[in-house]
Amino acid sequence: MTTDPKSDGGVTQSPNRPFGLPRWVIGVVPILLLGLVVGGFVATTPLAGVDGGEPLPDVSIDYTTLPNDDTIRLHVTNNAPEPVTISQVHVDDANWQFEMTGAGGDRTLEPLESATIEIPYSWMEEYDYSVTVIADNGATFSTTIVAANSSPGLTGQVVWTLTVIGFLIGIVPIALGIMWFPFMQTMSKKWLNAMLAFSAGVLGYLIFDGGFEAFETAQSVPSGYSGPLLVVLGISGAWLLLQAVMDWLTDDEGESRLSLAYSAALGIGLHNLAEGLAIGAAFATGRTSLGMFLIIGFMIHNVTEGPVIIAPLADGNRPSLVHFVAFGLLAGAPAILGGWIGVSTQSPLLNTLFLAIGVGALLQVVFDIGDIVRRTGSIRSAPNMMGFAIGLVFMYATGLFTL
Incomplete structure (x- = not known):
């Protein structure tokens, strides 16, 4: 039984x-x-009699702006679990009057609340200034303004300048790269796979470059938002979400290659958005010396992003012109938008998040490129390995022009 x-x-x-x-x-x-269990814990409050001491205040000075030559503006965030009251502000060890806005009308910051501290101070260009914020319990938080320069703000001239720069380093090189499409259609399958591997190498470089920069920028994110974990969440979330969307859209080979091209354009666009944020932030802090040599360096560095987008489509019928225009705008125009946002608000949180999402999007594209190469040949063939390596080396070499 x-x-x-x-x-x-x-x-x-x-x-x-x-x-x-x-x-x-x-x-x-x-x-x-x-x-x-939770209700019983709250009702009995077993830790009520335990004196753990007051939590230490934690105020971060996210960034500074200098709107004119007699004002210093600090952008601060309270990362502590308890309210923090700002009592004094020192500039070069001297006590100065200040006004605080964005904190409910007083000088107290609630947990994770941000505010702006405005200090009437006549500063001089190219000088360094040490600024210290003092809480009511005596805790101090300091920053140093290096080589002070006036922040131009979001003026018509600045918007136009950033638009031109974004157009030159974003849309122009990508459009030039897309023009290689007819040439790529004449290549044999072996060399098309090598071109796809080259594209994966270019994206791999952008992944490492953006990842390192994201973790570096995360150090400036208010600690209450756990900057490094935000990077991990942004990368993994964008990667998994885009992969799910790609799998859901279609199983047709031709349409999946078109979707992959759009995914590549989106990932590159997010990367260029973060690039634009950095340029806009440089304008916002008065560091506007983005010279012709640097712009040319960005153009050479970004020109390979065009072939990366269209490489998955070269082994099939030519898409309509509308798709090529959409690729250029989706991948290049975010550099303009990023510049506008960066000059308006220098948010380390926003910059970190866009960098992380861009890395996740590019990571998904690299995996899909690997699937295409594997279905049509061997990933480990000599042309593919050389193509991937050349993509990495080319991006590294041209990246030296943008330092």
């Missing part, structure tokens, strides 16, 4: 009714028990 593995005490259990109870009851029981 055999025993039913799903029986208990001679009573056969249905997989839809474990322990003879409806499935929803079994699913809800752990949640109810958790609620009882």
